[in-house]
Structure formats: structure tokens, C-alpha cells
Amino acid sequence: MELKPTESELEILQVIWKKGECTVREVHEELIKSKESGYTTTLKLMQIMHEKGLVERNTNAKTHLYKAVITQREAQKGALDKIISTVFKGSTSDLVIQALGQHRASKDEIDAIKDYLKQFEGRE
Template identity: 80%
Template structure:
């Protein structure tokens, strides 16, 4: 599945991932807490997302309910692949160095990164 949601679609997906099935009103009310956008804009975006296969729409009830067809992990992977290839020209080390240099990681996050690197390094062929 090669679905790459736009920034606005990701904002909508964040709400759906958090709440599960949502009506357009549910999503719009949540988005309105942080930014000014019209209900019809949210409705149109969610219709487009349905056409793209990012969400499924349950039309059994009067109020249509939307559910994500793409997981948070799939969206993160797609966004990371795009950033890695376009912004960092495929350099994983540049991406990691930039991320760690610009954003203060907590002790737990650094420990998790070290553990991952230890596992990753252990799986590599030693020369």
C-alpha cells in the first residue's frame, strides 16, 4: 500500500486513530480546538480520503462514520520514506543526527534508541 496522506489528511487521521470511528462533526470539532477550518472543508477532505482509500465510511446510520484504513505506523513509514529520500537524499545518519541535534530526547528515548541500535548492530554481519 503506497498511500501518502497530505498534512491535512494526517491531522484528520490523528483524530480518527485517537477516537476510532468518527463522524465528520467529531473530527471537525477536534480540529477546531487548534485551528480555524470550516466544516465543509473537513467534509470534503474526508470524502477525498475515502476515495483515496485512507478511510472507510460506514453508511448504515444517518450519520456516516469514518474509520482509518491506514495505520499510524504505515503513515509514519510513508512520511519517513519521503523525507529520507527528498530532504536527506537517502542518508539515514544525516536524518538521525539532525533529529537528535534539534530535539532534546528524554533519557528513556535515548535508552530505547541505544537498545535498538544494539539489536540492529547485533544482526549485522561482522567483518
């Protein structure tokens, strides 16, 4: 089964990936730094995420601690696969061209991209 977090769930996962394990309160306090959100909304989302298998909940402590089940890399891959197939109609090159056109890459980033592309050239 492939886990596909929603945009709101990804925001919560970002906090959990950064902190490792955390309470609903800790996640909520981080989220309200960038957007208005109610504590009960954060709690409900995290309960849904637990039901979906995106997070584990440790109930041994007085306050429940949540830990991500899905890794950041897995989430990025799933989101990227979805974007490529829906927004770019399966064209990886269109995605890369759009990304580089919208974001000014540093010399180090461009060098890393070139090195990565060389790996693919050798596979043919």
C-alpha cells in the same frame, strides 16, 4: 498501491486514530481546537480520503462514521521514507543526527535508541 496522505489528511487521520470511528462533525470539532477550518472543508477532505482509500465510511447509521484504513505506523513509515529520500538525500544518519540535535531526548529515549541500535549491530 501505496497510500500517501497529505498534511491535512494526516491531521484528520490523527483524530480518527485517537477516536477509532467518528463523524465528520467530531473530526471538525477536534481540528478547530488548533486551527481555523470550515466544516465543509473537513467534509470535502474526508470524502476525498474515502475515494483515495484512506478511510472507510459506514453509511448504516443516520450520520456516517469514518474509520481509518491506513494505520498510524504505515503513515509514519511512508512519511519518514519520503523525508529521508527527499530532505536527507537517503541518509538515515543525517536524519537521526538532525532529530536529536533539534529535540532534547530524555534518558529513557536515549536508552531505547541505544538498545535499538544494538539490535542492528548484531545483524552484520
